[in-house]
Amino acid sequence: MARVLVEAGVGPGDRVGVCLGRSVALVVGLLGVLRAGAVYVPLDAGYPAERLAFVVEDTGVSVVVGDGLPDQVAGRVTCVDVAAEPLDAGRELPRVGGDALAYVIHTSGSTGRPKGVLVAHHNVMALLAATRDEFRLGPHDVWSFFHSFAFDFSVWEIWGCLLTGGRLVVVDHWAARDPEELHALLAREQVTVLNQTPSAFSQLIRADRFPDGGLSVRLLIFGGEPLDTKMLLPWLDRYPETACRPVNMYGITETTVHCTWHTVTRADALTGSRTVGRPLPGWQLHILDDQARPVPPGVPGEIYVGGAGVTHGYHNRPELTTQRFLPNHLTTTNTTGATNTTDTSTTNTDTSTDTDTDTTMPGGRLYRTGDLGRYTPDGLLEHLGRLDDQVKIRGHRIELGEIRTTLLEDPRVTAAAALVRTPNDPATARIDAYAVLTHPDHLPDIRHTLTQRLPTHLIPATLTALPQLPLTPNGKLDPTHLPEPVPTSEATPVEAPGASATGDGAGLAPGGEASGPAALAVIWREVMGVPVGPDDNFFDLGGNSLLAVRLNAALRKNGYPEVRLRDIFRHSTPRRLMAAIESRGGSGSNASKPGGKSA
Structure with missing residues (x-):
């Protein structure tokens, strides 16, 4: 060739x-x-x-x-x-030579224009040198090649296997998308080193319940996206830590696949630990504030990466390379404990066991990841998500990862996702959550549990059950293919004007128009931009004062003159609001038929 x-x-x-x-x-x-x-x-x-x-x-x-x-x-x-x-x-x-480029992999950027990352041979060889002995990689191993080769997790799968003498099992397109077929392949080929994104593994872990023989996996590597450790409990029940070592590895394409490792224990899974461990030998990870200064243990900051994995930068993007690949201004600590510069503010920034000279040589660089993290007092790194995942809704800081974690704390939830949608303007911003459930009929109860565990501003406006989460070709969550949400209540949703609904006081007027709570639900949906059932709560759906004003105006426009703003706050479901209207004598045609004129 x-x-x-x-x-x-x-x-x-x-x-x-x-x-x-x-x-x-x-x-x-x-x-x-x-x-x-x-x-x-x-x-x-x-x-x-x-x-x-x-x-x-x-x-x-x-x-x-x-x-x-x-x-x-x-x-x-x-x-x-x-x-x-x-x-x-x-x-x-x-x-x-080792400094020559080996591959260029494009990653998506916040600007929408893909970035080509330039990775050298020595970057990949450093990764193998850092992990070979710790993971006991060798000719006895059988690796899976599961991910798209346009995703840098494949670099680890292919070259990690071949450069250590292992046998590589190629997982074809359809087997990678069928958990049952994948499980059968892993069992048949006796795969010992399995690499998975957490989203892909959440589907495989359900397939592992099939009684077609156990797996031979001794090393289970997670990467590509944050790991919710609680989902590993069923796996650890069947494959204890003495038989299979689960390892959570944090990394970025720009720093050559992996930067850290952490063996996930049952204690980690029980507590939902978010630690990604310590840097690989030759890598350094620093937690810096918004002025690129080190912060103490326990204080969140942006993760910067230095050392052997830092790549050449971006192809034909000099300005972006300059923004993200920065001269290393930090000290490192050598084996004697002495620092290499006069800067002493490095309490928690160098947790590697050996000194990497790249950080003190001319040209040594740090990669600014855009990820949020913090060090624990014992030197373990906790990954807290992307900086740009922290959004604000009506003044409240929202961390979607906290919502996902809370969902996954429920044993009936095997996978979860959350995202912010803004149907019209900032006032309509809401959180939509999705969950893969062992018992789909338990969805209302799971939502009730969320309301008990999360502050009001973090409660999703909708919670939708899915058979599985949509994935990209790289095995990561594909939020663009998450379906439109469904109503949060157990009541039948009102899909559009004229649609039927169930429950007391809900139905169709003689002319075919929605009446009672169903009529109110139609109006609520138009204002809030989300499916609404007769028993859905205004505030659970993301309601706020501004939306209450808009809803009140819409109700008056549709012939409900008796509705006041306080009514919406006190009677916050269509059914309860309809009952309040009727209790004040508003049960005539004007109240029950949108569009009726006030007396």
Whole structure:
């Protein structure tokens, strides 16, 4: 493969696209690009054509291994068959140094424009050197290759296996999406090293209940997104820590896959620990404030990463590289305990066991992650989520991770997600939550539990049960495919004007219009932008003073002259408000038929 590429004009440092399905041929293609001295650029055929076209143009790819590109992209490049034979089988291949680039992987950015991360051979080799002995990796191991090769978790899966002599089991597209099929594959191939995003594992853990034989997994690596440790309790019941070591690893593409490790114990799972452990040997993690100064243990701040994993930056994005890859201004502590500079404000920032000279050499850099974290007094790092995940709704700071964690504390919840939606303007901002349940009919009770455990401003406006969470090709949560929410009450939702509803006082007027509580629910839905049932509570749905004013105006517009603002606050469901209206003699046609004129 390498010789075919060289004959096609590929030279050291050239970007070569690879567009193949997850298969043995894909691994051959990646190896061929590297052996030719070139840099591989993943082109996942499952990505939109516009994204692939951008990556090809951004990296200057002119040669692609494979033929799975859409027509609008394929016409721009030369496609090389992975099974092609070289004309000169004895052609000498180039050699490259450790500082040469190995791959460019694009990650999504806050601006919407993907960023190509430049990763060198020495970055990957440092990762393997840091983990090989601790994890006892070797020829006895069987690894799974589960993730898209456009997701850097695959770097760990492929090269972690092959560079330690292991056997790599390629999980094809459909097996990766079918938990039962994946479980059967892992059992059949006796996989010993399993790598999973928590979202993907939440589905596999349910499949593991099938009585088709146990698994041989001895090392279970989590990465890619925050791990809710409580979901591991069923796994630990079947595969105790003495048989399988679960490891939570925190990392970023810009710092080469993983930065930390932490063996998850049953105690961690019982308490819902958020620790991601200590830095890998050769990596340093610092918690800094908004002026890039170290903060004491226990104080949250932004996570900065230095050391062997810090990559070359972003392709063709010098300004962004300058913003995120900063000169290392911090001290490190050597093995004698002496500091390398006069700055002594480094109480908790260097928890690695050996000194990495990159942080004190000219050119040593820190990567600014945009993640929030804090160190515990014993030197463990807690990952607290993305800085940009902290949103405010009507003045309250909202951490979606706290809502997810609270949901997962309920043993009936196996996976959870939460997001903020703003249907119209900031006044309509609300939290929508989703949960995968062992017993879907317990949803009302689970919501009631949330109201007892969370402050009012954190209670989701909606809680929707799903059979499983939607995932991206990388195995992470895909919030864009979360469905529209359903009403939070047990009552049948009112979908639109004229729809039927159940319950006392709810139904259709003779002319076909919604009446009673159902009529009020229709109006509430129009104002609040969320499905509403006759027994849904205004405040549980995200109601606030401004929305109450708008709802009151809408009710008056629709012929409810007796409604006052205090009525909405005191009688905060459509059914209770309708009863209050009727108790004041407002039970005539004007009250029960929206659009009626006041007397």
